Amino acid sequence: MRPFFSKDDFRAADRSLPFSDDVRVLGDPVAVGKLSAPSRIVYQPMEGCDGTADGSPGDLTVRRYERFAAGGPGIVWFEAVAVLREGRANPRQLMLTEDNIGRFSRLVDDIRNTAVRSGNPEPLIIMQATHSGRYSKPGGVPAPLVAYPCPVLEKRGVPVTVVDDGYLDRVSEAIVRSARLAERAGFDGIDVKCCHRYLLSGLLSAREREGKYGGELENRARLLLDAVSGVREVCGGKFAVATRLNVYDGAEIPGGFGVAPDGSFDPSEPEKLAGALAARGVSLINVTMGNPYFNPHVNRPFSAGAYDPPESPLDGVARLLGGAEIIKRAAPSAAVVASGFSFLGAAAPNVAAAYTARGSFDLCGFGRAAIAYPDLASDILKNGEMKKEKLCLCCSKCTEIMRKPGGTPGCVVRDKEVYLPIFRELCGEDKK
């Protein structure tokens, strides 16, 4: 199944997702704590693995954010930025430090100025703070740091280090330090990243772990909750505290967070956690699912990828959007972002508007679609629709690049002057 090139194709294929012909609600502002996002369209964090060795933004990083800013989203959710060197996912992952804060601050200014110069309102800019945990590769080879050994995720021949409580305490401090740096660099808020089975997200299912970070939900969520409280204490009252949260790890990860014994989505613990996060001052929750390395069909429903998915991509999208709806009910004071709109193609604005208008969630996140079609937000907000020749094909070529050593992902199809040569060099000829 391919993403939908017309609304009619979508209506012919699906009548279960809500759909609205009137998409104007997407242009309404929404409160995020003490701040306001000028519209309901979010450009999701999309890592380009294109920073410099010291973690500063590189040329392709700057290009990506200038294109995003010119495209008019309400929130630019700035990609994964490592809080500790050993927790970097690749040697070019961004990392904000005292030494390079000026580079980040210039990029934040650039995003705001580009937005205004392009006739768009200034977006909120939220920085994602990450520790890659199991997927750490600071020197280009796997160096996994895990909360507990998870048999289905272990790769044969790659030894994992189970980190101790003292280390997790230090990760919490590092997140708080990063938040202060992000505030000084001019970001509007920080995302304490807790998704996709990176360190904090893996901890959420450390039921067998001994000590203060394992066992009961209160313990498994301790690092996330402590970091959130720590940020709230040291950063100004307007600075938004956000989290990108996995609410379902997927049937493929038995015992994973939000996974019922039969593999289906069990939202009971995610609901409790969302309530606790809101009570600690989290004003923005970005709901996501799955593991991009292990069960990517749960994380980003695709039309072509490394395997044939066990379900229709539309079922995956429905689960993602339904998850956001559940979290909004559990944490009504937080602004909630839903993920997974790219696969809906031309129908994405209509489905987004229908959910938003009925208050199911507040904001609609575009990931792959944003790198394929960076001006999608202004097209939706000005013309009420997206141009079919610019739509994301959900073909997985961006992630094919990302999985190659030194690969700098981008859209091979719609941004081909830059990314097709990179794809050809790393992945071979474009045969699909």
Ligand SMILES: Cc1cc2nc3c(=O)[nH]c(=O)nc-3n(C[C@H](O)[C@H](O)[C@H](O)COP(=O)(O)O)c2cc1C
């Ligand atoms: C190339 C690439 C880079 C990504 N980088 C990040 C990231 O830095 N942080 C994150 O939370 N998710 C990241 N994601 C996941 C996306 O934000 C998004 O959740 C996913 O693509 C599903 O949304 P979509 O269907 O709109 O693409 C990335 C995905 C891709 C394909």
